[in-house]
Amino acid sequence: MISPSLHSDLAPTGKLRVGINYGNPVLATRDAASGELRGVAVDLARELGRRTELAVDLVSFESAGKMFDAVKAGAWDVAFLAVDPGRASEIDFTAPYVEIEGTYLIPAGAPFDNVADVDRDGVRVGVSGKSAYDLFLSRNLQKAQIVRAQSPESAFDLILSAKVDVLAGVRQTLVAHSAKLPGSRVFDGRFMGIGQAMGIAKGRGEAVQYLREFIEDVKASGFVARAIEKSGVRGVSVPPSARQVIQQ
Numbered sequence: 001m002i003s004p005s006l007h008s009d010l011a012p013t014g015k016l017r018v019g020i021n022y023g024n025p026v027l028a029t030r031d032a033a034s035g036e037l038r039g040v041a042v043d044l045a046r047e048l049g050r051r052t053e054l055a056v057d058l059v060s061f062e063s064a065g066k067m068f069d070a071v072k073a074g075a076w077d078v079a080f081l082a083v084d085p086g087r088a089s090e091i092d093f094t095a096p097y098v099e100i101e102g103t104y105l106i107p108a109g110a111p112f113d114n115v116a117d118v119d120r121d122g123v124r125v126g127v128s129g130k131s132a133y134d135l136f137l138s139r140n141l142q143k144a145q146i147v148r149a150q151s152p153e154s155a156f157d158l159i160l161s162a163k164v165d166v167l168a169g170v171r172q173t174l175v176a177h178s179a180k181l182p183g184s185r186v187f188d189g190r191f192m193g194i195g196q197a198m199g200i201a202k203g204r205g206e207a208v209q210y211l212r213e214f215i216e217d218v219k220a221s222g223f224v225a226r227a228i229e230k231s232g233v234r235g236v237s238v239p240p241s242a243r244q245v246i247q248q
Contacts, residue, residue: 002052009207010200011077016054018045019070019079023063023128023152025172026100026233027080027196030060040098041080043227044198048078048214063151065130071201078211082132083197092208094215095242096195097224101235102133103190105167105174107159108183115189118166119144126164128152133168136192156180170194171235195239216241 028039049056129148149155
């Protein structure tokens with residue numbers, strides 16, 4: 001039984017408004033004609049609604065950066081996005097339910113052999129602004145310059161127009177883009193593992209713990225693995241239980 005206070009914490013408007021980033025194909029995709037959202041995050045959102053007996057309202061965003069900005073305006077109650085210290089002032093996170101890879105797309109003829117080669121003077125790295133990999137690279141690149149776009153799609157335009165030398169992003173997105181850029185390739189290596197989690201606006205204490213338990217349960221029960229298989233996404237993994245990590 002879900003308490004009235006938990007309902008209020010999760011859905012203060014009476015509906016559970018769930019932020020979905022369809023710019024990350026590991027999490028969700030949006031049908032261009034109908035606007036329908038599908039994917040792992042969508043399946044998890046609906047399962048959360050079923051368990052809490054709350055109507056779910058999917059709030060779509062083309063990038064994680066835009067979704068993060070929207071939390072300040074109270075546009076969503078819970079959302080699916082990567083854990084990052086730069087977001088912790090506004091959002092409380094669960095443990096990750098899936099891990100994906102951040103890597104680089106390299107155009108034909110680029111003088112880079114591996115991930116480490118990118119961090120050089122004069123190298124321009126295209127990113128989707130305020131994404132998890134933008135936040136990470138902003139903290140870790142020492143020499144290369146970051147060039148930001150509004151979304152993963154507009155970031156691809158940067159490399160098409162030769163405004164950047166390499167493109168950073170989620171592996172699955174970059175592989176799809178590489179097919180549209182003859183001679184390009186995606187590095188086998190990665191510069192980061194991106195832990196995708198559920199987040200909720202700060203200040204909703206009872207709901208945070210419920211969401212953390214929810215994520216552990218859907219991982220342990222195989223729900224996440226089945227949702228990944230259903231979506232057809234490849235190259236991702238389900239992290240171990242956070243409970244086990246804490247105990248160890």
